[in-house]
Amino acid sequence: MDERISNAMKALEKNNMKPYYCETKEDALQLIGELIPKGATVTHGGSVTLAEVGATQLLASGVYNYLDRSKCQTREEQQKLYRDSYFADVFLTSSNAVTENGELYNVDGNANRVSAIAFGPKSVIAVVGVNKLVKDLEEAALRVKTIAAPRNTVRLGLSTPCAKTGRCISLSQECPSMTDGCHSPERICCTYLVSGQQREKDRIKVIIVGETLGY
Secondary structure, three states: OHHHHHHHHHHHHHOOOEEEEEOOHHHHHHHHHHHOOOOOEEEEOOOHHHHHHOHHHHHOOOOOEEOOHHHOOOHHHHHHHHHHHHHOOEEEEOOOEEEOOOOEEEEEOOOHHHHHHHOOOOEEEEEEEHHHEEOOHHHHHHHHHHHHHHHHHHHOOOOOHHHHHOOOHHHHOOOOOOOOOOOOOOOOOOEEEEEOOOOOOOOEEEEEEOOOOOO
16 A cells, blocks of 8 residues: 555656645644635535545634535525636545546536536645555546445435445446446436646645545
């Protein structure tokens, strides 16, 4: 695991993303506080990892201008917040996987999270546990189909095939593609983003935490 972390961090830096390593989630929370200026406009994507680290509580502490998605009462309010997020100073997220080649792999249902990672917010901070480190994009796609998507559908109370079986229905095919899957109206694997070498150096910051976090 130490070698995998080292390889990923070197590759992320080569790809113009700023890597950090924190041994514990408490250290990660402290680092997040150091990286976000007081008074900054901040928001985040849906993430079990951020909740486990305590990042959402930090954002709601009153120190920042927090665009809080949990306060949205209607779909219209939610959509407005998603659009306002593009103008945030800092967008926090996790990542479905980080490869040893220095790539972030993310899959979304609404695409608000992957679109904000790709463009909009001035700074993106991705917090990932060591359980999300993978060898390559093939392993990243498999991780989503067998871990991230099934567990998140259960968490969200959705009735997709993977919520019932624990794995994507596409894996029953001989050679499933990255985007193969069910046609459920509740499917959460709709938009796919691979973040490789970035033009804007250090806009994306990746905090790898030496613990198992999120899905």
